[in-house]
Every structure is written in structure tokens, then in C-alpha cells.
Amino acid sequence: MPKLTIDNREVTVEPGTKVIEAAAQLGIMIPRFCYHPALGAVGACRVCAVKVLAGPPRTTGIQMSCMLEARDDMVVSTTDAEAVDFRRHIIEFLMLNHPHDCPVCDEGGHCLLQDMTVSGGHGIRRYKGRKRTHADQYLGPLIQHEMNRCIQCYRCVRFYREYAGYTDLGVMGIGSRVYYGRYEEGVLENPFAGNLVDICPTGVFTDKPSRYRGRRWDFERSLSVCINCSLGCRTIVCSRYREVVRQEAGFNPDVNGYFICDRGRHGFYYASAKDRPRKAVVDGNAVPAASAAEEAGRRIDRVRNIHGGQAVACVGSLRNSLESQGTLKAVCKARGWQGPVFFDTADAAACTAAAVAGLNRRTAVAMPRLAEADLIVVLGADPVNEAPMAALAMRQAARAGAAVIVLDPRPTVLPMPFTHIPLRPEEIGPVFASAVGMGEDAEPLPLAAVEKLRALVAESRRPVIVCGADVVPPTLPTIAADGVSHLQDSGKSAGLFYLLSGPNAIGAALFTDGVPSVDDVVADIEAGRVHALVAVENDLFHRYPDHHRLKKALDALDVLVVADYLDHPLSHRADIFLPSATVFEAGGIFVNQEGRAQRISPAFKGGTPLSQITGGAHPPREFTADIPGSDAAPAWAIIAKLAGDASLDPASPGDRYPSLTVLDDCRPFPEDGILLDRTLGLSTQIPPSAASGTIAGGDDILVITTDLTFGTETLSARSACLNAAASAPSAVMHDADAGEMGLSSGDIVIIQGTSGRLSIPLRTTAEMARGVLVIPRHHRVSWQVLGKNMAGIDRKRIQKG
Template structure:
């Protein structure tokens, strides 16, 4: 490892370390604009100049462009280097508008910091400044091109790192321009990172514009709960309201960036219509009184019908504390549940995935970036877990091959091979790979496993005119393959098959990894706590048969996620009592007999388990209560002295459950230990490591659990279509649908259909189709594509689509027709 001296201090660094990085290891900050650890060096701004006094390099050089080598003697304070930096900054400031008093970047502007530290303090230039026209870039990013210093961070991140090309660099010389070829909303779901990356304020956060400076905000660590990845954020709040959210660096999880859904999905916490008072039989009461009424009425139903007449349901968006408190409540009272998932199939698939979890095979996003082959099965990362797509792109940039087996028209910001087959065929393919390629039979027959693997993939791909023979050989040669498995479109056995395939690959001396995409921020924790595969669907059945008379919903809105609206509404009407505890103004809250308000994660904190099996805890970002912008109606706070905070009596969901169960809040740690032995070694919430703790569930992966009798290849559907409900980046995840700026980002929902199926139904791209069932009709525009499986229809669970009316996953051809919109 090379040794060098920087400012009279010796340091030894790993090979390839840049001098600017070596200086940081010593606590020496060299000015920089273009350099960023995630983007690497480019040498565009010339402000990181240092002087090399001795060694293999001499003179003034850019510290980001020079790798550390033995014998180097570097000075960051040499007068020649300091004067060079001062001059560069002065040149950069010639055309700068000097609009710091009105610039939203003020207070966290790298240009401000580097101008002062570089010694430039006098404005000598008296000429006219170069000016540019700003562009409209959508609802998330404000463009102020006159502040640009041509550091190229934005174009390098947007095009090279994320793989989108609608924003870049244009012009030449002093007229270099960073923007779009024409005005319009940025296409990348990672565009919000431009506000964090830009060192000057060319790109600023539009939704939080003029709401405060950085020093005005309470800045606290946060966790994103809009998918199962658990990315790190910085929550910026003011006067009991989240104003903006930024990416927080995490080496193990999201690196330096987050997606736009995670960045802007927080607005549900501060909406005017957020319910902050309890309610019972239509009368507004305190949350504490609502809990008392709920306890009394639940006890009456228990006395009249028995404990089985009460059921509870939570959801994967709740914290681990809430999930365990709900489980404890059901155990203590012998109530039915709790159910954490909507449909039985979803509950079974998530439980199957978690049951095969092993710390040996589980990989992080950083591990995905290091893979040399990625196979995604039943996964649409851009729409389901956007930061996973970004990790896959980094692996592809490093030379990895990527393949996707999925019936949907999957799109990724990278080159990949797509096998668009029906769900049954995907299941059959995986079963064939496991049974015929990697099991003991193939080994006993004397056939080389690797060659057999290639032969099977080649045979399967030939049946569907998809030539992936070369891909099979790449897979066979790979040493660090990663298999990504989703939940939505594939049958129940697929998580088991994928886990078996990874286990078998590891027996072939491959460092194979497994990454599940789970349906919710805490789906992993919910699956661990599920003693049975009870689902909300089963509870609905019990209501229909009059076995359940009262239902307790905790942070769960079945009107949003349950796929049969007609059945749900009938079941809710049959209940004698519906108790709802939530922080959202949902249809379930409107239907509740008793409502109990709860705190959001920003006010209560909580513990969550990512899809990787990583337990993370985050504390409250601020004290709960009604924001001043609401109590003062946007003007001055109420002119009254009071000992409490308006709306500050609302409790966290787990605290409300504890009161309902008659428990003390102080036993929270005991709840976790009682709920599952894996939680016994978790530290106190105040001692949680920043990157969390990876669970080790002691799963035995030494031998793959192969199925020897796999069914024959399924036949083509003769009449009708399989209806697959799917997610979109914006508009289908529950919490983020309450965000006004993300509502503007939503793409118009449409029904995806394969071209041959569309021709058979006499539908063309842009036509409006009506899907009609006994539950109702849905009218939606048709999008005809080639890259999806025949015999299926893809319908997003979009908030603007009444998809729950259909109540089925099978449609006959006569239930689909072309209509005219009014």
C-alpha cells in the first residue's frame, strides 16, 4: 500500500486512492466542486489544486486526478497552490449572480463555503454577466442556470450513474448549458438528487422552496418506508412539519442517493386533512377517550360471542413495535389474528421468502453492485424498489450481465435480456432448472452440472424464440451471481425455488446471493411475526360467515389494497364494531365506528426490517402536534399561552395498542423478545448502530430442498386472460399517493396488452377498453407493447383506477370491449 506525506503528516492508503481522498482520511478538506465519491474524478472545476513537492509527481496538480503513490510529498497550503485555487474561484464567480439572499441553496451551498475557504473575498469584475434562460423541469426541481459553474456533476449523475438521457450538457465555451433539449418534467425517478449534488443552486428542491434555510430546520436522521429497502434520509422539519427530505449516506444500503418517491413521499404527515382527534359514533373526542370506548365495546362483543369474534389486522407499513404490540394484544385476549397481509397468496409468498432467509445468501444493495451476473425473477425494480434498479445499473456498468424473467413490460436503465413469459411458465422454468440441472439426479447421471444448466436454458429459450444461450454460458461462468425475486406476478412456490437455486449455485463454489423485493417497509418483520398464514382475506371470510363481529384495523386501509371492493364493503357493513387506528385520512377511517389517531414515523420513530433482513431503528424527528402553518392558518401562531402543544396528545400506534391491552409502555423491549427469539439480542433503541443489525435466523442452506416431481409445462390459455395487478413508481404506494408534488409526477395509468392479444380483441394503442365483471366496470386506455407475455393483462393498482371493482384475476374475452369515452 502506498505511503505519502500530506501537509507534513504521513499516511498509508489502499492502492488506487486519490490524493483528495487520502487528505480526507487525515481530516484535511481540499476544496472541490466536480469531484464526488460516487461519481469519481473528472478534473473539470480545477479548484482542488495542491502542490506536489517531491516524489513521482511534481508541481501544481489536481488532487482528484492523481492516485496516491509511494514517496509523494503533498502540500495543500503551498502559496502557489492556494493562489491557483483563489484565482479559479474568482474566475468561476465572474458570471455568478450573487443572489445568495434569495437562493434556496444558501446555507448549504458548496460555492459559498469554497469561496470563503479559497480566500476570494473581493468582487473586481465590473463587466456584464453572461446570462441564461431557465427551464421548467417539473414539479420537483427548480432550475436557475445563471448560478452554474460547469462542474458537470448533474450530467454525469443523470446520464452515467442513473442511465437517463433527457438532461445533459449543451453548448460550448462560455455558453455551456445544463438542461433539457426542451422544457419538460425530468424522466428519471432519481432527479431529486440533483438538488443534493449541485454545489451552487442551479437545481434546488422546488416543493420546499422559500420555506426555510438549512439553519432554520430541525435536522434528524430518518428512514424511508416507501418500499422494503430501508434507505437512509435526513428529515428537515420546522414548527412540527416536515419541510424537505434529503439523502443520508449509508455505505451498506443506499450510498449517497435516494429515489424521488422516498424523497418527496412525506407530505402525508402534514396534510390539513390528517385526522388528529379521536371519534366515536360520529362525535369528536380525545384519542384517550376513543381508546376507552373501544376497550369497553370490544369487551362487550367478547362477552357476547367469545374472543374469536374479534379480529385484528395490521400492515407492513407499521413499525416493529406496532406489529409486536398488536400480536401481544391478540395473544392476551385470544382474539383472531393479527393479519399483516391482504391476500392469502401474498402472505404465503412473503412467509416462504423469509423462511428461506439466510445471512449467508442475503445480499445488500452494495453487494448487488458487485455482482457479475443478475437474474431478476418476477421483479420490476424501477416501479417496486427504485434504488435496487440503480444498484443493478452500477453492476451493469462494471460489466455484469442482467436477465429478467417476468410477464410484465419491464423497463430498466440498462441493457438486459428479457424473457417475457406467463407466470406459470416462469414457475415451470425455475422448477426445471432446479430439478433437471442442479439436483442430485443430474450429478449421479454423470452429466456435468454447468453444461446441463446451459442446455436446459437453451432448450427453454428456444421454445419461446428467445435466444439466451450466450447468457446461459455467462451465468455458468459467473462467480458472484445475484438472483432478485419479486412477489407480485409469480405463483407461490417461486420464492422457494429461487432460494433452492441460490443454495445449489453455492454448492458449485459460486458466491451466489439472494435479494427479495417485499411488499412493504416492514414486510420482513410482519412475516417473522406471523405464526400462521392468516391474511386479511381470511378475516373477510370469517366476517361473511358471522364468526367475526368486531374488527380492529391498525395502520391498515383495506379499501386501498384489498382487490375485491364489493366483497369488502359488504363485509364491513356486517360488522357490529369497526375500530381504526391510523395517521391517514383513509376510507377505512371514514367507515370506523371508533377512530384513534396515531403518530407518523417522523413523530414516533420506530424499528423496521429491510428486505435484506437488516434491523434499523430511527428516533423521532420532531415532537408531534399540529403544525403552526395550520394552527395559525398560514400566518402567525395562535396568540395564547397554553402548557401543551395543540394536537400533541396523539400517541404512537404501539402506545395506543398498549393502552388497549392494559399494558405498560415500559415493557416494549420485552414484547420484541417474546414475539420472536431473533429479537432477543437487539440493543436498546438508543444504542442501535447507524447501519442497523443484520439478522441471523440460523437457516440451514447446506442442501437445497429440491422438488423431484415437477409438473409438466403448462399449456397456452385457450380463452381469457390472467389479470396482473402491478405497481408504478408513483401512484400505487399508499403513503406517497398523498404527496401533491408526486401526484403531478404520476404517469397516466393504462392497461398493458401484448400486440397479438390486442389484435385479437380489435384494440389499438390509445383505445379505451372496458373491463366488466359482476363487481363493476373499469374503463382505461390501452397501451399495446411487444415486450410482455401473451395471455396476460397488466393493470396498475393506481389511485386513479378503481381496480378493486373487478374482484378477480381472470377475465374472459367477452368481458373486454372497446368503448368510447364521453
């Protein structure tokens, strides 16, 4: 390993390390603009100059440290007068055309160019000529463009095109003018475009929704974890005056690396929504939160005394913290209530339970390992729409030569070349099993692509199987896990990467007790077995596939108690509503799809944002001891109060699930989270038989409801800026099916569901499975008349509108 000296200090580095990285290992931050650890070096900006005092021939003298490989016996100075002078001149050149608009630039205060200019000593402008100027472009609701600030470092296009794989933004040049933008103005098409804000070393790309809301030093900044999907990417929450103003990507080498997706970046506005319910309500009247909880406890006890404990059902959700899920379980057990239930349907519960059973130290891999795979086989998953950062990791593998094969019925889009084998959900498992040599008895589909899959699996050395759990048969996660074990047994370094249906799906599976799903609870209400329902942070109307049935069931209840931080139809129906605190206020532990438990610390205390009280962004002139709108409490505390048991300690989820004692023993909680000790055997009490296991056949069309990157996930669907950036939702069907049914792209189709009609524009394509109709669970689409998330319906019930 090369050993070199930098600024009189020795360092030994891995072969291939650049001098700028070797210096970083010593804590020496060499100036840089174009270099970025995730993007590598291109030698564009020349600001990383150092002087090599001794080294191999042709390496001595002024060198760009990002381009120069560290070698044995090299002697490098970052402080040599010649190097310092060189860098000072580079900064001066870069500032020739810069508008010097730091006072009004949102980057001011955390701008790399500003930092380098000030620290490099460039304080006097000598150039008297006219500055080169550019027109700015409208790039959509998420990113503001100010091209005059550009220093031509190429980071943006390297991220956008090379790293992320999207082509609608690029670099254009004529003469000495170099322009970074779109060929035509318009909304950026890249769901990772927000990273331009973090990656641009100056203020060309800034976060549009948070413009002029504060400088970095104005914000309370805290590390957090994104809960907008199951991956658990690290974020940095920037809050001010009781309001999250901005989120930035946090660095987590074990999960998301340097980047996050736009859903995660902009998925937080629900926390300070003007319509956020902040007051407890009993029978339509605002009351103090403590009295509302007491009244809820009284009414629940009344039901319990008349009908027994099982007449009270508890529903949590996949967005509950582990503490809340654990407390729900403890309360249900202690009081004899039914539940807790976290999943909407038995299939969803069974899929997640199967995934939990499939995860173990030997098989489960994280995103960095996904990015190093030489073959990725996607089973029943749509990464860009379900868990966007997984697609970015897959892109890195593809850039390094990995083949990507997707077995899924939907028309999949990925930012990389891939082979799509459009299969119906029930076909995916057998085809995969046969390709990995497990299902020799299965009749392989006569498709060239399946042969290709078989050959690629045979050749691969580091295959990773990405398996979905949303619109797949509940048997698929187990087949995927068995396939990975089988590949490992045959000598391959195979990995398993599940995509689950929510940020705390694993926690939900661990704490599910008794009946597995909301479906079962609804059936129990209908049968008169349940008379009181406690719903904690679950907008049942958002995900439950049958609104009509749900409404009827809720009408039959004696008591409905809802605790949440969102305003939604269920909270409007509640007899008693209790405001709960968001993750930014309460914190909590979330277990991602890999089984990594990560603790989020509260970012601020809570209360109505000042911007909604004073009418401006500044504090009021008068203060009182009370924080307005601060009645919200962590959901676990609300649950404990309802049960009249304040002794429940939410910090000990291990009390409720033995394998989680590892979380209790670990203090302080490690920053990179805790991989739940899967060797102890995480298992759930969700019976495999819970799932229906039936998928329509015959002449029916299989209707599948699915997620989109924007507009379907509960929390981010409330972000106005994401809704403005997203294209209008549409149903999708195979060209041939549409032709047979007299439908074509652009038609409005009317679908007669089990409890009503759904009207939606249709798009057709040849890139999907036959006999399938895909409907997005978009908040603007009333898909909840379909009755199920995946069900066959008679073709006659799909008509042109």
C-alpha cells in the same frame, strides 16, 4: 499499499486511491466541486489543487488532487501558499458569472460554492463586466432550475446520464456558453432526478416543493429511514415548526449509498396533510383520545364476552413499525383475539414467508453487492416500479459489464441494456431452475434468450438473483433461494436479493399468527365468526382487491376500530377512530428486505404544523402549554391501551419473537442497523398451503395488478408533487392479444371484474408476455373491482369502451 504524507501526516491507502480521498482519510477536506465519491473525478473545476512537494516524476508542483493517484513517498501540501492562491483564483473565476443571489437562493446555507467562496477568502468582486446569463427551464414539479448559478462542474449530467442512465437532461454548449438542462422544457423523466438537488454544488437544481420554506439551519435535521418501499434507504428529514419540509438522501454505505429515489424523497407529505385526522372520533363525534380508547376497549370486550375472543380480529400492515407489529401480536395472544394479520391476501403472505425462509447469511446480499454483480437475473420483479433504488444499483453493475436478464410478464423498463424474457408468472420458476441446472427434468422453453440465460449463468462468477414477491407464484421465492444455494454449491459467489411488498414485510411475516391474510378475516366476518375488527395503520380500501366484498363485510361488523394517521375510506367507516403518530413523530424499527433492522428516531414531537394554524410559516405571537393536534400516539401505545395493558413494552420485540432478542440486547441501536441473525432461523407461522397457488390458464387473460414508481404506494400516492410528475396510468397488453381482441393502443377498455367495471386507457406493446393484461394499482384507477391481484378472466369481459 502506498504510504504518503499529506500536510505532514502519514497515511497508508489502498492502491488506486486519489490524493483527495487519501486526505479525507486523515480528516482533511480538500475543496471540491466536480469530484464526488460516487461519481469519481473528471478534473473539471480545478478547485482541488494541492502542491505535491515530492513524488514520482511529473507529479510535483500544483496538481488536481482528485485526478492524482496517491503514490508511495509522495509529499503533499494542501496549505502551500501557491496551492491556496491557485484555489482562490479558481473561485474568483467561477464567481465571475455567478449572480450572487445567495439571499434568495434556496441553496444558501448549505451551498458548497458559498462555503468555498467564504472559506477561500473571496470577498471582493473585481470583475466589472456583464455577467453571462441563461434562461431557466421548467423541469417539472420537483426541481427548480436556475442556470445562472452554474459553475460547470458536470456533476449533474454525470449523475443523470452516467450514474442513473437517463438521457433527457444533458449538457449543451455553444461558444463559451455551456448549458445544463433539457433539449426542451418538460418534466424530468428520471425517477432519481431529485438527487440533482443534493449533488449540484450550487443552487442550479433546488427542491421545488420546499422553496422558501427555510434555510438548512432553520430545520431540525434527523437521520431517518425511508418507508416508501422495502429497501429502507437512509434519508435526512428536515422539519420545521412541526412539519417535515424536505427530505434529503442520507448516506448509508450498506444500503443506498449516497442517493435515494424521488418516491422516497417526496413520499412524506401525508404526515402534514391538511386532511390528516388528528382527533379521536366515537360514532362521528370528536372526543379525547383517552376516552375513545377506553370506549373502544369496552365495545371490544362486549363482543368478546358474547362471541368469544376469536370474534375480535386484528389487522396491522406492512407500514407498522416492528414495535406496533409486536404489540399487536402480544395483545392478540393475551386477549385471545384473532390475528394479527398483516397481508391482504394469502398469496402475499406465503410469498413473504417463503422469502423470509430463503434469507440467510450465506445467500442474502445488500444493494452494494448487487452493484458488484457480474450477472443479474430478475425473477418476477419490476425494480424501477417496485423498489427504484434496486434499479440504480443494478445500473452500476451493468456499467461495470454485468449482464442483466429479466424474467417477467410485464413490459419492463430499466435504465440499462438488458434482455427481457417475457414469461407468464408460472413459467418463471421452471425456466430459472432449468437455467441454473436444478430442473433438468423441466422442458426448457424453446427460446434463444433462455439459452443465453443458461450460458450467462454458467459463465458468471458473482451472479445475483433479484426475486419479486408481489405478482409471482408463492413458490418462486423458494426456487430463487434454492437456485442461489445451488450456484454457491457449484463454486459461484452467488447472492439473493428479494423485493418485498412493504417497508416492514419481514416483521409482518414474523408476527403473523393464525390466519394469514385479510382475505381470511373477510371470510370469517362473512361466516359470522368475527364481529369486531381492529385495523391499525392499514387502509384496506387501498390494497384489498375486492371493494364490494370488503364493504359488505365491514357493514356486517358490530364494531370497527381504526387507528391511523391517514384519512381514508376505512377511517370514515370506523365506529371509533384513534389518531396514530407517523414515523416522523413516533420513530420505530423497520426490517428491510435484506433482513436489516433499522431504527428510526422521531424527528419532532408532533402536532398540527404551524403553517396550518397561523396561516403562514412563522410561529404565533402567543403560546399555550398545549400543542394543537397532538392527540396522536404511537400505534403500539394505542393497541396496548385498547387491550387495557399499559405494561406492554414496545421496546422489546424480542419478547414476542425469540430471534428478535438481538434487537433488545443491542443498545444503543447501531446506526447501520442490525442484520437479524438469520442463523438462528427466522421462520414464520404462515403455512405454505395458505396460498392459492392457482394461475389462470386456458383462453383466459391473466390480469395482473402491479405497482408503479409513483401513484400506487400508500404513502407517496398522497404526494401532490409526485402525482403531478407522474404520467397517467394505463393498462398494458401484448400487441397480438390486443389485435385478436379488436383493441388498440389509446382505446379505453372496460373490464368487467367480479364486482364491477373498470375503465382504463390501454397501451399495447410487443415487449411483454402473451395472454396477460397489466393493470396498475394506481389510486386513480378503481382496480379493486377485479377481486384478485392476479387472476384469469374471460376475454369476453374485456371490451372496447
